[in-house]
Amino acid sequence: MNNIILEMKSITKEFPGVKALDNVNFKVEKGEIHSLVGENGAGKSTLMKILSGVHPYGTYRGDILFEGENCMFQEINQSEAKGIVIIHQELALIPELSVAENVFLGNERAKKGIINWEETTIETDKLINKVGMRVNSSELVQHIGVGQQQLVEIAKALSKQVKLLILDEPTAALNEAESENLLQLLQEFKKNGLTSILISHKLKEVIKVSDHVTVLRDGQTIETLTKGEDLEEDRIIRSMVGRSLSNLYPSRQPKIGDVLLEVKDWTVDHPQIPGKKIANKINFYVKKGEVLGLAGLMGAGRTELMMSIFGQSYGKFQSGKVMKDGKEINVSTVDKAIENGLAYVSENRKEYGLVLDDTIRENVTLANLKEVADGLTINQRKEVSVVEDYREKLRIKAPSIEQKVINLSGGNQQKVVLGKWMFTDPDVLILDEPTRGIDVGAKNEIYKIINRLAESGKSIIVISSELPELLGTCDRIYTLNNGKITADFAVDDANQEKLMTYMTDDRSEAK
Known part of the structure; x- marks a missing residue:
């Protein structure tokens, strides 16, 4: 048990109308790469937000033990002070600032309120060299690619004396070469004793680098698989979806x-x-x-x-x-x-495809309001009927069509975008x-x-x-x-x- 750096015990988290996590148990060994996988909505990100203090103690039930200490984080600064750093899928960088400014943002090298830029530059150069970046620390973040931006986030984490690095879908927007570089970097960190938690839908990558893989389904822990024993893609998929997906690409007879x-x-x-x-x-x-x-x-x-x-x-x-x-x-x-x-479903559903603070109902009819309008007024009965039909056809998982889209999983958000454009016929x-x-x-x-x-x-x-x-x-x-x-x-x-x-x-x- 001395080798366990993190243990999350009986974690339960509820949102209005949804139990996101139900008695989840999760253990991570020191110095390993441990992947967390599951379908969208399985509870992966919610579990990590609890760990990092985004969802503060008191809003969930259960215990967090980090390095043997019971932790009750109220905010993200408290978890970072312990060495737990999370890198979210949407990178938290300021494009108009330089690499160096971003690396030490909120963690400035300063005395009496005055930033020591020489120290900032020297320390940034060390960190970006460590993560294999090929840009100058004075370069503006808006002028570098997504793969390099991901490395800025990792350098930023290392500047905080990280002990447990959490990466949420780090390769989702990267090309093959950039993804390979990032995975190699995680393996180098492992050699130096750094513990990583990887959340990813790319199962081949997960299998390649992970020592253990924990599967969540419907907010519950299903099993933890071990490298060299039972860590196979078919087994992971079966645990994730509760069935075999031997034919991921369904066959059809084109006409x-x-x-x-x-x-x-x-x-x-x-x-x-x-x-x-x-x-x-x-x-x-x-x-x-x-x-x-x-x-x-x-x-x-x-x-x-x-x-x-x-x-x-x-x-x-x-x-x-x-x-x-x-x-x-x-x-x-x-x-x-x-x-x-013509209809176009953008690759960036959150920025171009959806109004996140609006409901499923409002989003699905947005591109074709005239079809649910009587003159200048929306016929709410007709709108509800249309959206309920799309909800059923597309199998959108939500308590009701009045659920805000921001609270849906990525897969269900994508179905809402598809429904919106399908409604334009x-x-x-x-x-x-x-x-x-x-x-x-x-x-x-x-x-x-x-x-x-x-x-x-x-x-x-x-x-x-x-x-x-x-x-x-x-x-x-x-x-x-x-x-x-x-x-x-x-x-x-x-x-x-x-x-x-x-x-x-x-x-x-x-x-």
Whole structure:
């Protein structure tokens, strides 16, 4: 028992109408990497917020023992003083400040209220070197990539003499190389005796670095698995969802019709960088009932291309046409794009897809209020009926449609966004990273929704950084690099190696 650095005993936490945690028990050994996994809404983040003092003592039942001491944290500063530091999925950095200023924000190197900038710079340089950063400590955070920003957060944690580092979905927004770098960093920390708790939906990463994995389901502890004994992906999935997901990508029999949408010679300039094109004479098409994939590395222009088409909401339009059923359509504004049957589910659901402080009911009808209105007044009976129908069809887990979206799990938030755009009855649905940050069970449900929409004759365009996801869900895949389409594959002719070859190939656009 002397090797146990953390023990959480019989933790129970309730929110209005929801029991988030029910008698959860959780132990972590000193110097290990211990992963915490479960479906969205299983209680992982809530448990860590209790540990870090975000949910203060008195708002939950149970005990926290850290290094043998019973802790009753009232705020996050108290847990940090003990050496417990949490890095949330949404990074807590100030973009307009430098790396050094962010690293020591709230923990300034100062005497009598005056910051010692020389000491701040020297200490920051040591820390960023330790985490393998390749930027100057004076660089503004807004000028560095997401992967480097994640390292700033870790350097910030190390400046607080961290003993237990908690990382909530640290690789969700990172590319493959950045994710690998971060995982290697955790393993280096482990060699130096630092304890880490990793929350992640990426089970291959979890298995690669974890000594133990604890599974939560519906707010309860299911089991803790040990490396070298029972730590296998199928076993984790079975524990997470209560069933086997041997077929994560549900099969379907595609019924593909004629070309519905065609983009011709689409050229768009970067909004800030003169001469840089985010779309360079791009041509592509999607057919009725087809699921089309867009594959590309970060910076290839996938999101930018689709946003420029959906209401020209990104970049400076130069030239090109969008054809639907053989006729040119106007997509110069978001309203016109929606009127012409396009819908776009953003990769950033919290910033662009949802009004977090509004209810499920208000969010689902937001993009098509005229359908639930009598003149200038919302027909609440009609609105409730519509939203209840979507709640049932999409299996949105919530006490009622009056639940605020901010209190839903990531997977259920994603379903609300899908419901919002499905209610506009689009002909073409663009899904940008539709399963980012959600668990395998919720992913499976999203894939089934995509299949149902395709079977009804809709055209679906999926942007994804996960090549297995594209190969498992799409009928055809385009690869992009540097604002150009480099290849067009039928899914039966594609594999990860082929896709990656063309994702890194700056050749002329495929015909």
